Amino acid sequence: MKKVYIYKIFERFWHWTQALLILILMISGFEIHSSFDLIGYQKAVELHNVSAWIFLCLIVFAIFWHFTTGEWKQYIPTTKYLKAQFNYYIGGIFTGAPHPTKKLVYDKFNPLQRLIYLGLKILVIPVQVISGFLYLYFHYPAEGMELQSLEYVAVIHTFGAFLLLAFMIAHVYLTTTGHKPGSAIKAMITGWEEMSDEEIKERVISDIEASIKKSRAQLQSNVEIGDLFEAAMNKASLNAGVSSIADTRFKDAIENSGAGYFCIGKDGNYIDVNDTWFKLYKYDAKEEIIGKHYRLSRNKEDFEELQGNIDKVLKTGQIINHGEVKRICKDGSEGYHTLTMSPVYEEAEVVGVEGFIIDTTGQLLAEREMLKKQIRINDELDKKKTSKD
Incomplete structure (x- = not known):
């Protein structure tokens, strides 16, 4: 202890x-x-x-x-x-x-x-x-x-x-x-x-994750950046004549980007995803996920939280930054990514949800491994100090 x-x-x-x-x-x-x-x-x-x-x-x-x-x-x-x-x-x-x-x-x-x-x-x-x-x-x-x-x-x-x-x-x-x-x-x-040593490790890892999330939230809440992004999206939407789900996919712009794109209908089933999205979830092709419900990529607690935010987008039409979440991949492994969601309109009615995910798994796992390594080094130093005493 x-x-x-x-x-x-x-x-x-x-x-x-x-x-x-x-x-x-x-x-x-x-x-x-x-x-x-x-x-x-x-x-x-x-x-x-x-x-x-x-x-x-x-x-x-x-x-x-x-x-x-x-x-x-x-x-x-x-x-x-x-x-x-x-x-x-x-x-x-x-x-x-x-x-x-x-x-x-x-x-x-x-x-x-x-x-x-x-x-x-x-x-x-x-x-x-x-x-x-x-x-x-x-x-x-x-x-x-x-x-x-x-x-x-x-x-x-x-x-x-x-x-x-x-x-x-x-x-x-x-x-x-x-x-x-x-x-x-x-x-x-x-x-x-x-x-216990295990509790200490979990607490320190939790502290680091909370600090990372706080830093990201502060960056994402920057008013000037938010205004520029919103203005750019509004301009792009007007130029593209966005009016339905079929018109809002911007395939040429997002297929080769580092962000995973998804589009979900009011029934909760995937309508479209880009290559980055299905690769992050370790699917072989987008056809494996199209038509399936988004609950398959979440555990019970995370699904309930995600469902609440998707329902909010569908009912109020607001854009939501869901923050960093854990995903369950096709092979059962887990990953982490940030998630934003916005409404899809058709004739002034919200008919779906679309958004982007940005993978953070590598960064998070690397930070955890560095932390565990530092804890092991500190433990060894403590043991050596104790043995000398």
Whole structure:
């Protein structure tokens, strides 16, 4: 096992400060409700109000940090591996089954954690803040709020407190399910988490792939380049008199290019591909793919994502940059390419989807091999250093 730095300083500060404030708010809040007598009603009210204001300031800083660093993307919900993660928690975790997801720098939370944390951030905590303000300014019409009764506010605020309490109990329990009972808590204190060599390799490879995708996205989102490309395509379309699928294939221009061209009908079947496309998919001739559905070149998860974007092109007519994807070739091997899709019109109606793919397999595999080689070299150096010590 080796240690990997995964939790940043502010991330740890925000986590523990939030936990402490929620704990103080719960203890003082339940004392206000006369659940027990610890510091007295008046002091509990004062402590609760001060902690609430500090918590609100922390939320503002946390929102700013999440959006400026891009960490907000960690909370985007996904159904990928959701069922596997649920099955792991209700059964696999007790039988020593492997974890269905990996903790990576751009993917720290599993699918269930994403849903729960997102729910807390956009539902539970906002409800607590709003109901708390209603409590704080109740019967103060001069300051802008006046309610007839606190009954419903009290029920909502207390229910939210019990949800937070249940979350904290479950959260603390799950921190003990790592390879060591206290490893997750220790990682959130120091920022360094223990991982196996295989997990470290996967994380570093993931970091590099994410950086590559980010660089490509920044290049592709360049406004001037985008404007020039769109203007050139519009001009070419007008000159060619584009009005139907048969007219939009631009065979002479694309047959000898390095990009693979494809055209798909509304039924999802391939209408046309160029030589580059079927060679990238390792077919012997385009006739092997024409008339077949595009699902044959994707696994289940990737197909669902691609289907969603193709449906969007067909329904809205917008051009979509699908980014880098994995393809399944005729012989079962895998490759990688970037993919863009645009609508095909016939008499002002979208009747299909066409686009281009650019192969990135060689570059991606070369980068992975260089990374693995560097990791092997570092491992050897570590072994030599250990033996000398």
